[in-house]
Structure formats: structure tokens, C-alpha cells
Amino acid sequence: MSARLRAGLPAIALALGLLAAWELYVDLAGIGEQLLPAPHAVAQALWDSAGLLWHNFTVTAGEVLLGLALALSAGLALAVAIHLSPLLRRALYPLAVGSQAVPIPVVGVLLVFWWGFGIFPKLVVIALICFFPVVVATVDGLAAVDPEQPKLLRTLDASRWQAFRFAELPAALPAAISGARIALTIGVIGAFIAETTTPTSGPYPGLGREILSDVNFQTARAYAGSAILIVFAIACFYALSGAERKLAPWHTRARGETP
Amino acid sequence: MPGAPEQLLSLQSVGFAHPARRGAPVQALSEVSLHARTGELLAVVGPSGCGKSTLLELICALHTPDQGTITAPPAVLMPQRDLLLAWLSALDNVALPLRIAGLGRAQARARARELFGEVGLDGFQQAHPAELSGGMRQRVAFLRTLLCGKPLLCLDEPFGALDAITRAEMQEWLAATLARERRTVVLVTHDVEEAILLADRVAVLSPRPGRVVASVEVELERPRNRTDAALSALREHALGLLASEGQA
Numbered sequence: 001m002s003a004r005l006r007a008g009l010p011a012i013a014l015a016l017g018l019l020a021a022w023e024l025y026v027d028l029a030g031i032g033e034q035l036l037p038a039p040h041a042v043a044q045a046l047w048d049s050a051g052l053l054w055h056n057f058t059v060t061a062g063e064v065l066l067g068l069a070l071a072l073s074a075g076l077a078l079a080v081a082i083h084l085s086p087l088l089r090r091a092l093y094p095l096a097v098g099s100q101a102v103p104i105p106v107v108g109v110l111l112v113f114w115w116g117f118g119i120f121p122k123l124v125v126i127a128l129i130c131f132f133p134v135v136v137a138t139v140d141g142l143a144a145v146d147p148e149q150p151k152l153l154r155t156l157d158a159s160r161w162q163a164f165r166f167a168e169l170p171a172a173l174p175a176a177i178s179g180a181r182i183a184l185t186i187g188v189i190g191a192f193i194a195e196t197t198t199p200t201s202g203p204y205p206g207l208g209r210e211i212l213s214d215v216n217f218q219t220a221r222a223y224a225g226s227a228i229l230i231v232f233a234i235a236c237f238y239a240l241s242g243a244e245r246k247l248a249p250w251h252t253r254a255r256g257e258t259p
Numbered sequence: 260m261p262g263a264p265e266q267l268l269s270l271q272s273v274g275f276a277h278p279a280r281r282g283a284p285v286q287a288l289s290e291v292s293l294h295a296r297t298g299e300l301l302a303v304v305g306p307s308g309c310g311k312s313t314l315l316e317l318i319c320a321l322h323t324p325d326q327g328t329i330t331a332p333p334a335v336l337m338p339q340r341d342l343l344l345a346w347l348s349a350l351d352n353v354a355l356p357l358r359i360a361g362l363g364r365a366q367a368r369a370r371a372r373e374l375f376g377e378v379g380l381d382g383f384q385q386a387h388p389a390e391l392s393g394g395m396r397q398r399v400a401f402l403r404t405l406l407c408g409k410p411l412l413c414l415d416e417p418f419g420a421l422d423a424i425t426r427a428e429m430q431e432w433l434a435a436t437l438a439r440e441r442r443t444v445v446l447v448t449h450d451v452e453e454a455i456l457l458a459d460r461v462a463v464l465s466p467r468p469g470r471v472v473a474s475v476e477v478e479l480e481r482p483r484n485r486t487d488a489a490l491s492a493l494r495e496h497a498l499g500l501l502a503s504e505g506q507a
Contacts, residue, residue: 148338155319155336156407158359166355170346250345250387 037220042227045220052210053221057228059206063119064191064232067126071183074127075134076176082135083142084164100132108197117201125194126187133182141175142168174251177244184240188233267332267443268301268318268411269294274326274468275313286468287313291327293462293471297410300437300444302454304497305464311447312339314469315413318445332443334411339419341400343388349399350375350384356407374402378436394425398432405440412444418453427485430456434482451497455490456483463500473500 019039025031026038033041046053078096082089104125111121145168153163195208204210207225214222245252270293276284287310295301305311316322319334335356343352350371351358357367375381380398388396397417404412417433418426430453437444437457448454454461455477463473475497479489 146340146342148340149342151316151319151321152336152338152342153359154321155334155409155413156356156359162359166358167344170344173346248346250389 034216034219037223041220042223045218046224046227049221049224052204053207053225053228055204056207056210056225057232059202059204060188060191060195060208060229061232063122063126063194063206064187064236066119067123067190067194068130068180068184068187070123070127071130071187072134072180075131075179075183076138078131079135079138079142079172079176082139083168096132096135099128102128104129104193105197112198117199121198122191122194122200122206125198126190129190129193130183130187133186134176134179137179137182138172138176141172144175145171174244174248177240177248181237181240184236185233187236188229192229265297266294266330267297267299268334268445269330270318270327271329272327273317273324273329275310275317275322275324277313288317288470289326289468290470291464295411295443295445295460297443298441299459300446300457302446302448302458302461303464304448304451304454304461304501305469306466306501307449309464309467310469311449311464312415314464315415315445315447318411319413332410334413334445335404335407335409337400337404337412337414337417339415339417341388341396343396343399343403345388348385348387349380349391349395352388352399353402353406355403360408371402371406374406377439378402379432392425393421394429397421397429401433401436405436405442410443412442414444414446416448417446419449426450426453431482433457438481451501452485452490452494455479455493455497456485461497463497473497475500 023039026036037045078092082092107128108121108125111124115121115124149167150163153167158166191206192208192211195206196212200206200209207229211222211225211229214225270291273291274286274289276286278284291314293301293303303311303314313322315336317324317329318331319336320329320331321336343349344355347355350368353374354362354364354367354371357370358364362370372384375384378398380395380402383391383395383399386395388399391399401414401417404414418429421429434457446454446457451461455475458477461475461477462471463475464470465472475493477493479487479493483490
């Protein structure tokens with residue numbers, strides 16, 4: 001058994017235990033399938049509607065990944081601007097905080113008016129929901145450079161840009177990745193919100209919209225779709241941890257393994 | 260002083276106070292006069308908190324003195340903690356000043372690599388700082404300082420955080436390295452033995468606000484031996500100066 005598989009064993013065991021308890025609960029309590037489908041019913045729905053769910057999933061996965069890419073680039077750019085300019089910090093930070101309280105349906109209509117029924121309005125919604133943790137973590141990471149470091153760099157005649165490029169930026173990378181990890185975990189629910197607030201013209205509207213239309217009469221399929229999203233979020237999270245080992249090996253070495 | 264060799268570094272009645280966020284500024288140095296000739300190693304000893312680090316920062320032009328004048332060539336600081344960049348190999352840390360000076364990665368590495376063999380660091384080029392011992396890290400930090408190419412090196416308690424055995428090793432290493440790569444050095448330390456072992460002249464600073472209370476010429480042959488009677492005598496002399504100042 002590989003080391004990685006062994007590391008995942010407790011989580012798999014716990015998930016199986018929870019599924020068993022769920023199955024038992026539905027059986028013993030006699031809960032209707034419209035209210036809470038049993039795991040075996042969800043598995044059945046997953047099997048029966050595999051094609052439909054898969055096509056919708058590819059739509060949603062694309063939205064999540066592109067939306068996160070947009071959130072990361074916007075978040076990093078904002079963080080750098082806030083770090084380098086006290087004026088921009090005072091101007092941008094409160095607005096960035098406020099942006100997190102915007103109820104998405106309010107702007108959904110406007111986004112569709114601007115950019116239509118395609119993928120772009122959804123990416124904007126996901127980015128709006130996800131960019132904030134990237135900004136906060138990266139700003140803190142950029143500021144966390146040893147206070148003596150700038151003195152040393154100045155006597156080495158480093159310009160402001162060089163101090164940023166050689167010291168601050170790499171030092172902030174682990175923090176930026178932590179921010180990305182938080183963004184990623186809310187990215188999937190962000191895609192759900194995006195799909196359900198901005199209509200789509202394509203043949204497959206995405207898992208979010210599919211789940212929403214199934215939840216009342218095809219509850220088992222709604223659960224199957226949700227299960228796919230959950231597994232996707234977990235997979236993305238660990239993919240990013242793997243990327244961190246490549247991007248910031250000094251950090252993972254110093255801290256030990258990620259969760 | 261007519262006829263004296265030219266001073267590379269000279270401080271005349273320098274005073275400096277750190278601005279305080281609240282209340283009166285903290286006077287760190289007052290009426291400090293020092294000088295160092297080209298190729299000389301000047302050690303500055305004094306009790307903790309007497310403004311030794313501030314003195315180096317003034318020489319490196321990181322602050323402007325409140326009183327007095329400083330004539331100094333371009334100087335590079337080696338801070339107390341090594342401040343190596345964790346994500347760079349030892350080689351790239353040493354090459355950092357060259358990268359900052361605008362050299363390409365390959366050229367900078369080639370120049371840095373030449374130094375490694377000379378100073379007993381061969382084989383550690385690719386090691387990252389976290390994999391190096393405290394002494395090794397200080398060696399890498401010193402090479403970085405050296406490769407910067409500035410005429411004046413300001414070393415701030417470079418071996419202060421090391422254990423006694425490693426410190427003794429490093430003092431000999433520094434003496435040997437400087438014998439090969441002659442530079443003008445200001446070495447700040449609270450270790451009187453270290454000062455006398457390495458320096459051409461030792462300036463003794465009073466407690467805060469620091470001022471120079473004595474200047475001791477060390478005219479001992481190199482390489483020096485810490486068990487040498489003349490060295491011990493000088494150390495006792497300097498310690499006496501420090502102690503009398505502490506009581507005053």
C-alpha cells in the first residue's frame with residue numbers, strides 16, 4: 001500500500017462509517033426518499049444519470065477552475081498594489097471587504113446584461129466570492145518579511161523592485177498559497193451560486209443548476225450531483241497541496257506535511 | 260594628523276537618537292569619534308544596548324546622524340541574524356549581491372562558486388539554509404557580504420548566536436578569510452576576546468548613550484592565539500575599561 005493511500009485511510013474509513021450510519025438511519029427512521037435519499041439510492045441515481053451528471057460536471061469544473069484563476073490573478077494583483085502603496089491600501093481594502101457582503105443575485109442580472117448567457121458572468125461571480133482570502137493572506141505574507149531584511153538589501157544596493165522580487169514576493173508565496181487553498185474550497189459553492197443566479201443558454205447548464213432543479217422531485221440525483229461537487233472540492237484541495245510542495249518546497253519542509 | 264595614512268572611515272562627534280513613538284527620543288549614541296584606515300579591522304565592544312548596531316547602521320548610511328559627521332565609503336551590513344533567503348540555495352544566497360548588481364544567474368553563480376572552495380564550504384553549494392548549521396549559515400552570510408564588493412564591511416555580532424566551540428572555529432575562519440581577502444572591517448561585538456583576537460584596534464563603548472571611552476591598539480602578530488599571554492593581558496585591560504565604565 002502506498003504511503004499516500006495509507007495517509008488517506010482514516011478519512012476513507014470515517015466517510016464509510018458515516019455513510020453506513022446514514023443508510024441505517026434512513027432505514028430505521030423510515031424517512032421518505034424525497035426528504036433524505038439513502039446512500040444506495042444516491043449511488044443508483046449516480047449510475048442511472050451518469051452521462052447527464054458528467055456533462056454538467058465538466059461545465060461546472062471549467063467554471064470553478066477558470067473562476068479561481070481569475071480570483072487568483074485579481075487577488076494577487078490587488079495584494080501587491082495594497083502592499084506597495086499605502087494610498088491604495090486605504091482606498092482598496094475597505095471596498096474589498098465590502099465586496100464580500102454583496103448579495104450575488106443583485107448583481108447577477110447586471111452581469112448577464114453586460115456579458116450574456118455564456119461562461120464569463122459566472123467566472124466574475126466566482127472570482128468575486130473567492131478573491132478575498134487571496135488578498136488578505138498575500139498582503140499579510142508580503143508584510144511578514146523580517147524587518148531587518150530591508151536594511152540588508154539596502155546596503156546591497158537593492159532597488160525597491162529588487163527587494164520585492166528577491167525577498168518579499170518569494171516570502172509571501174506560502175501565504176498566497178494558503179489563501180488560494182481557502183479560495184478553492186469556497187470556489188465550488190461559488191460556482192453553485194454563479195450558476196443559479198446567472199442563466200445559461202448552453203445544452204448543459206452545470207451541476208449547480210442541475211442540482212437546483214432536481215432537489216424537489218429527483219432528490220437522489222441532487223444528492224448524487226452534490227457528491228460529485230464534494231469529491232471535486234477535496235481533489236482540488238489536495239492537488240493544490242501537491243503544487244505547494246513543488247512551488248514552495250522550503251516552506252513544506254519547515255512546516256511538515258499539509259493536512 | 261599630518262603624515263598619518265589616509266582614513267577610509269571617520270566619525271567625528273556623532274550623535275544619534277532613535278525617534279520614539281511616544282515620549283522623548285532615545286539617545287543611542289553621543290559624541291562618538293572613530294576612524295579606520297584602509298585594510299584595518301576595527302572592533303567596537305560595549306555592553307548590550309549601547310548603540311553598537313545603530314553605529315553600524317549609521318556607517319552604512321541607513322540613518323543620518325543628528326550631530327557630527329561621518330565620512331564613509333560604500334559599506335555593506337552583515338546583520339546579527341544571517342537573514343539568508345530560505346528559498347535560495349547557499350550558492351544563490353551568496354550570489355544575491357551580484358544578481359542585484361545586474362548580473363545574470365549563470366554569471367553570478369560562477370563568481371560565487373569560485374569563493375566556496377576557498378573558504379571550506381565546498382559541497383554545500385546546493386544546500387538550503389534550513390539544512391545548514393549555524394556556523395555554516397554565518398559563513399554563507401559572510402561570503403554574501405564579501406561578494407558585494409564594497410570597500411567597507413560592517414559585521415554586527417556575526418558569531419553572537421553561536422555556541423562557544425563553533426564561535427571559536429568561526430573566529431579563526433574569519434581571521435584566515437580576511438588574511439586572504441583583505442578588506443576594511445568594522446566588527447561590533449560584546450565578546451572582548453573576539454575583538455582582540457581579530458582586530459587591529461578596539462574601541463570600547465560606554466552604556467547607552469554610547470560614547471567611546473577607550474581605544475586599545477592591538478599590535479600582536481597574526482595568526483593570533485587566544486591562549487597567548489600578551490593577548491590575555493590585553494583582554495584583561497579591555498575588560499577592566501569596560502567594568503570601570505559600567506560602574507560610573
